[in-house]
Amino acid sequence: MQILGISAYYHDSSAALVRDGMVVAAAQEERFSRIKHDPAFPAKATQYCLEMAGNTPVDYVVFYDKPFLKFERILETYLSFAPKGFSTFRAGLPVWAKEKLFQRSLLMKELQAITPDRFTSGQLLFSEHHLSHAASAFYPSPFEDALVLTMDGVGEWATTSVAIGHGADMKILHEINFPHSLGLLYSAFTAYAGFKVNSGEYKLMGLSPYGRPRFVQTILDHLIDLKPDGSFRLNQRYFSYCTDLKMFNSRFAELFREPARAPEAPLTQFHADIAASVQHVTEMVVLRICRVMAKETGQKNLCLAGGVALNCVANGKIAAEELFENIWIQPASGDSGAALGAALAASHLHLKTPRSVLKPDAMASGALGPEFSQSEIEDTLTRAGAKFSVIPDRDLWRDTAAALADGEVTGWFQGRMEFGPRALGQRSILGDPRDPAMQKKLNLKIKFRESFRPFAPSVLAEDAADWFDMPLPDSPYMLLVTTVAEKHRKITAEEAETRHGLGDQDIQRSDIPAVTHTNFSARIQTVRHENNPRYYALLHAFKEKTGCPVLINTSFNVRGEPIVASPAEAFRCFMATGMDRLVIGNCVLKKTEQNPSLATDYHVHQEAD
Template sequence: MTSVLGISAFFHDSAACLVQDGVIVAAASEERFSRRKGDAAFPAQAAAWCLEQGGLTASALDAVAFYEKPILHLDRLFESWLETAPRGWRAFLKGGPLWARDKIDLDGAIRRGLSDYTGKLLWCEHHESHAASAFFPSPFAEAAVLTIDGVGEWATATMGMGSGASLRLTHELRYPDSLGLLYSACTYHAGFRVNSGEYKLMGLAPFGTPRYLDRMLRELVDLRDDGSFRLHRAPFGFVDGLRMTTARFDELFDGPPRVPESPITQRDMDLAASVQQLTQMIVQRMVRSVVRETGVRDLCMAGGVALNAVANGTLKREQLVDRLWVQPAAGDAGGALGAALLAWHRYFGGARHRDSNDTALHDTMHGALLGPSFSDDVIAADLAAQGAVVETLGRDGVVQRTAECLATGGIVGWFDGRMEFGPRALGARSILADPRKNDMQERLNAHIKLRENFRPFAPAVLAERAHEYFDGIEGDESPYMLQVVPVRVDAPPLPAITHRDGSARVQTVTAARTPGLRAVLEAFAARTGCPVLVNTSFNIRGEPVVHTPADAYACLMRTDIDALAIGPYFVVRTAQPTVGDARWHVTLEPD
């Protein structure tokens, strides 16, 4: 058996993935173990867990594959600093020592992080890692491939084609012309954190009007019909400075960046609406180009911009593609998975793994449920160590009790099986609620998630009934919550999941992918007639999604979640002996 460990690290969202004979065995982000959101450190704990799942030590690996080529990355940094001298010297003085300390000896850092691993170490290009993560696990034998993010080594977007076990990228857009960095610059200017706040900007966009769009097309980008573009340098500071935007950007968009945590203004909303509209325009042009170049209308996507579910949702609606598959861990964490698969196919010449139950929409990501799980005994011990009062109901009993609680307006933390790989809660580490309640969106934001009140929530829906509530979704077309589509105006109202513009980011649920969540949806539908639930990640603002039973119990006690459903156990918050104790006081971290 050939075993390859994929690693992404040292920028943000570090992760590890184990692939054996082309099968994805395990994948996890380091942040879930370290409890540091977006953790960029070497994923020592995630890697150790992945190896354990394969019954291996690092010395038994056939190769370790890293998700980018650091020498090319360093080449881009030095060339940028030299090109912009003397202005770029400030960036060099800050960034150069960090590279010298942490990133030049990546070979040594990786080997030390894997207990002095001495075997083969393979370096993959950043966007090839993204492309491999998009195509190889997809349900398509042949597909067009598009990757878009901030920047890898030099590339900021690539297009190409996958067929069988082969993958070839044919076109690329290069730094500093980057859709991801353009979107991040607007994220920064709207007062949100770069590399984590972009999804906030996407959620804020429906509250504004795109009144800056023409100005962006005139002053920020020189956009071509094929989706390629050049950024105008003057408004941006990420090449030669220490800020994402400059005074010129301030002039163009009516003032300096919003101070983080200060009130959001109409300017911020309109900026969000404008860059979101521009992003959709660019993505659609790129998709037209890759479909035209390849002659294939099935599309796979990855890279951070592929997490822009609003843009994704337009692609089938505009009839640009026939079928769309987006890697659920589309950001840098997914690069670990892509690097491992790329090494298996390209270096080892391995065949592409195809599930024997393949259908037109069945992939090999195992529902993205690739992370740790916990036995009933471990769950019981962890809860007992916290002093929890639990009801032992059995799994069927927990499903029915959860549905009953939800149907009567309760909010339940749902902890079931293997943890998700990627940023979306898909029914393993989720908070569930009734989408029909008028006050539920406000309750969840204010008292559970402890975050901004404009933030929307996503629906999970029985796949075969998705078309009753959402336009543009037929059957199991959106299993990973990566398409935003209109909520049907003739459907029963679901105010908790319907965003300002009448849209929702839909997760279609089947028993094959997420049997536990499916069972709760069925039980809830039997009680209420509604086959839809609010499904949001099991965490509070500034923290990673819960990992262990102890993490889940702490989140229950620190918020107004009504109950925790975990394995065969049901835990009611108000029945806990330490409810209200100071130990559960929340200190929010900026996100």
């Protein structure tokens, strides 16, 4: 039994394939279309999943939410606030009338365009948004039983939900409904700080350690009514998302006595303090819910999904409280992962497929996208005019590790493409974390992005506890923030507390300064041989060379561009940036050996993220 899951028409559209309850393939459409956060029907991602299905029939196609319920929410919201928002409602109504309310027909039309006469309308199912998220977290997890917390902007109605999973069954217990949304609160501050909603939230999180949470009480007094059990209501006097295409209104800015920051305008300490404040409130909400639900349900395992689950700082706080013995976070926690969850929900809840619990999980380390053979890589590079050498594995690890130790920034392209927003050693840019200048070099000359943004460390799993304060044994998906171990710090906690503003970015805080954030924090990825043998071998070679089992790992792309999906895109990105070396499969390319005429400035054409 094969099931195709689809997420589309909002942001981060994707497709996923499940066979007999097991994850086979998954990919975001943006990787193929090269449009970041592409919301369109995932035609190319779907085609990839159908290719992975082979000659076996795909029995059902499942869409990740229910359009009629979503329209009900939009209509009731308009009636609740009328006559405010009439112009926005009037502008959007034709789209809903023509497309969204007849989404079955639209989806069938898109599927027919890809694979004529393969599917009938009777094979098309619809999941609910939060059920899709919860299923994406529980079913691939390594737990027989778990509490499942989903938090995001909004689905049909739900913005926060709590479910219990047991075996192949899962039931939602509690919900908080629109317009009261922790995700939308965070997005409102994202927009206020001058970042783009649905993509800039991680920037706000990265900015928060540079600030002081001096506006927490203002937020609690005016914007969110937070109850002891973690339930909450947002004061709609300050927000516009119910009636307009904006997140907040003039009262919001007046509350903080500063106008909203224009995109790309200079960041000030005020913006860092705003980021720190809403981050603190977010952690308060999440922790209160977790405390109450852990006590109410007695569950020892926690699964997380939804866009808020990408807030790895809050995830680290949950882990540090030791409310649960084990935590598993869906690596594609946003809407892209809901395509996978929709397929899994249909498999286990609708079709009653038995569930197999796999260790360490059923996500194949996130490597669920396309891969390329060595011959395909060599043919692509030859056609592109690239100069390269082909090196056997043992020499590849050693030579690449030596280049990294010498300060070379290296593009690393191996195996199947990752599913979700994080590069995990398949489509990565790597660097030496011991180099104090590496963080700024990567930001400004490679990624072409803001200098304050932190980079994540990949570390050999067996060495993680020696280098970091580990609240959990593993963090394979780079979704947990912890701190650098005290033995590797260069300054005291007192010094860090007094020197953590935007003007203190260049202070060397640890033995691995390029991945140590201003408060000693780091968003870690632990790497095991059984999960990613090629990346593990490189990390091990780097440790043998330098004594350090850590590398900088950032996604293989420039600002405003999706992560590269193909060898051709990797070579193009390599030639357009300050990367020194590119390793694709067993092919090694050195920048100094390439024809300079192949270089491009394509990053200047990318829309700012």
